[in-house]
Amino acid sequence: xxxxxxxxxxxxxxxxxxxxxxxxxxxxxxxxxxxxxxxxxxxxxxxxxxxxxxxxxxxxxxxxxxxxxxxxxxxxxxxxxxxxxxxxx
Numbered sequence: 329x330x331x332x333x334x335x336x337x338x339x340x341x342x343x344x345x346x347x348x349x350x351x352x353x354x355x356x357x358x359x360x361x362x363x364x365x366x367x368x369x370x371x372x373x374x375x376x377x378x379x380x381x382x383x384x385x386x387x388x389x390x391x392x393x394x395x396x397x398x399x400x401x402x403x404x405x406x407x408x409x410x411x412x413x414x415x416x417x
Contacts, residue, residue, distance in 0.1 A: 349394050356382075356385055356389050356394075360382055362381075363378040363382050364410075379408065383408075386403055
């Protein structure tokens with residue numbers, strides 16, 4: 329346990345940030361799952377809408393440092409590829 333007042337404050341701040349970051353990470357996963365669910369249901373319009381909502385959110389998490397930039401790029405690429413294949417086929 330933290331002994332100095334500075335260390336106690338830092339521990340409280342770290343815990344607040346951990347909870348907020350976990351919430352943000354969970355939210356991104358939910359948006360990604362919405363796109364995947366629409367793709368599984370073969371619903372092009374919902375998939376397009378869900379993708380349009382998910383892409384800026386992924387970018388936002390990358391800029392905040394919650395998600396690594398390569399992971400964000402990978403998710404965006406794979407989701408876009410699946411939605412494009414769905415609308416083409």
